[in-house]
Amino acid sequence: MITIPSVLNHKNVAVFPDDEDCNLFYAIKTSPEIRIENGQPIFSGLFWTDQADGSTTSVAGLAGGWINFDAHLGVSEDILEEISGKLKSAQVQESRRKALIKKEKERLGLIAKARGETSIPEPDIPSVKEIRYGAVNFIEGTVTLLEEQGGDLVPWSSAGGSASLIGDNNAAFALRLSPTGAAIWYKALKDGIKAISIRYDLKFQLRLPSLEIRAWAGSTQTSEIERKVERVWRNTDQGCSDADVERINVKEVTSKLVEEGLMNIEIRKGSSEISDEHVSQLRNMAMKLIEDKVQEIIKSRVHGMTEEERKNSMIELMKEEVRSFVELRFTQEDVVEWQIAPQGTIMNFLEGVPESKKQHITKLVDLSEHEVETITITTSVDAPWDEAPFVNAVVVNHTYPCADQKHSALFKKDSPKDVWHFRRPKKDDGIVKYTTEVYFKGISEPVILPSESTNSDININIGKLGLIDVNFIPHPILNSLTGDNEVKAIQVDISYKEDTHPDHFIDTVVLKTDKPEGEKLTKILGKIIDAPLTYKATYFSKDGSSIEIPEKKYYLTENNTVKVLVPSPYQDMLELSVELPQVPDESVRKIIVEFTYEDLANHFSSTDKVELSAEDDWEPAMAKLVLLDKTQNKFQYRYRIISIDAIAKSDWIEGTGEEALILPILKVNINASHLKLGTSFTNALLTLQYGDAANKTTREIFLDQESAAKLITWYVPRTNTNTAGYAYQLTLIKEDGTTVESTGTNMGSILILKAPDLTTPEPA
Known part of the structure; x- marks a missing residue:
């Protein structure tokens, strides 16, 4: 019978020895394979495409697949020959025979010892001969396809069932593939990439050394035997006369056993499925056996009283020493059920298969080639279900005149799409007619839209109907x-x-x-x-x-x-274009112009405001004033110049008519580079003033050496373009804090500032 451990692993095959014959071995496949018959793998793959009309869900054009194949655990004759060569070269048979001879000699020696024989017979172990392979006796087993549970690649499979338990344990599998699984498998088969994972769960019987008990005791045991004796005279009739006969009567025998030495118990469980409690019971049993055996030996060696001893009345006490040794050995070999689970990924089973034969293995069915053609009309409705006018339902009545087919579909928020299928007639013009009925929440009567016709899918957009x-x-x-x-x-x-x-x-x-x-x-x-x-x-x-x-x-x-x-009740309007005389520099951010119109005779007035800015590239702006009487076209305006560090505002300016307004802004360029800042003076304060006390524009500019080196601009909001003077006051500050002041006026657009002469004239 098969036993463990294995003696060789070769090409996914495990080799186990026999427990009695050194020439008998058992080969078990550790990884399943696709069954090959006449050089052709037992494999069939059927794949089908989608209908190429966009109506089905597919992956890479494939809508599904079906696969059948056989897997087994058979070991080919070629592999067995290779295994035999390896066993011979490794002298596995010789090693097994030596182990069997040693084991058998021990067994025969124990038997001879038990029988009291001195000679031990030679073990009857077969000599090394040709290697043979035995069949494994499988008693139970299942086979399973390893796949994703609840996944989307294999929606259904027949994998999982009992193994055949005979021959090569052949198992047949069938799988239905999803569109994704079909696309993956089809491409993998074309490229020669295969991966099928299978697991066998099998049971078979094997013999294994499961329990060995060795117990021995070596000791010196003294047996003290005390005999109490007495003489007895008995008168015996001897025919002629009576005579007294003397007898020795053993009145009492007392035995005492004194033991010294060693007792040892060894129990090797091995692979036996025996509990610790049972092992303890076996240990106690072995100790009792030794104890009984020693006592039996002692008793067998106690001498009986000889004739001389019985006659010698002086003997009252007898002692003996007996040295004894005993050894017990108990071995049990069990036949147990052993489990194995050959599993693995079966790969490259199409290697070496000609292309002509591969076509018989994998086939592709094109479902876009219609045998019986079907017309599919998809209707979708888009309506304001959750907003005004709150459409509740839409009914679309279809008619396909040339096929004499009618179809009615109800659409709601959760079902805005409908697909209508029917067989295509022989004479098909492709025209479908439809009428739409729209139902609103809270309104019983629907809105019936005019009938329409189309030769394609229908998409109805209700929109804000009604x-x-x-x-x-x-x-x-x-x-x-x-x-x-x-x-x-x-x-x-x-x-x-x-x-x-x-x-x-x-x-x-x-x-x-x-x-x-x-x-x-x-x-x-x-x-x-x-x-x-x-x-x-x-x-x-x-x-x-x-x-x-x-x-x-x-x-x-x-x-x-x-x-x-x-519309406005006042239709007359005065439109005024506002422009700048020149583009300001970057110091000016924006200019705001305010307009006011007043018709005192009619108690009528209107206002407007426009803005010119650097963001709009200082483009002209258009102001509009509402008029009641267009002959009264006088108005007033004023403007504000908003710079980085100042705001300047003009006085009201009179205007008439719709001529373009060019704002009379004066730009003053100030040159302060001659003020000797940084040498004679540390810094300076320049105060500018334009206009009179009633409408005065003032600006203060603080100067240091760096700012004085640059050109300074001052934008003055005037009311007209007539040249008007402006005053300035310059305060120069020395390092010691003292100041030098000067004042002046100017009329032009350029102001040059100079430092006063501080040198003292020589006396005359």
């Missing part, structure tokens, strides 16, 4: 009105259709001029809007007066929020 969503915005020019005619509110009265029509409604919104975003009007009609909105605006001024403009109409367009600009 929704009036208008934003009324006040005219921005109204913000420029001031005084009594300032507009405080605008009332817009809206109506839809005639008052006798069932869809008629009226509504009102109130606009504020300080709220430029306006006010919204929202109405859900649940019907197609086929008439314009009519609206009329009434303007309420600060003085309590009102102005009403004529009624106007607005034709709505669906799907968008529309903006209606309510």
